[in-house]
Amino acid sequence: MGKEVFKSWAEIPEGALDLLVHGPGARTRLKILEALSGGKMNCNQVARALGISWWSAQRHLERLLEAGLIRTVAFGRRTLYALTPKGLSALLALRSGPVGHNLPTRLL
Incomplete structure (x- = not known):
């Protein structure tokens, strides 16, 4: 399976789009992808960065x-999380274009 590249939010598969835009908790998951775009993080780091509980x-x-948008990376006894190519592509597609042009209105 090749790398998935989405040119706009409309090309993102429905399941992933629901997770990031339409479904309950979508904003939080999108913020997690944003945080992980800066590099690998463990669950505690993600929770602190977003101001949410570990759970x-x-x-x-x-x-x-x-959804295949992130992957785990073993680091000693810790588990780190990182974006997959699919996750990065989805994030970039959601960021693309002028605000209000490509982004679904729920993200505005």
């Missing part, structure tokens, strides 16, 4: 993992 961060990370 909430863990649930959102699990959903993003299931």
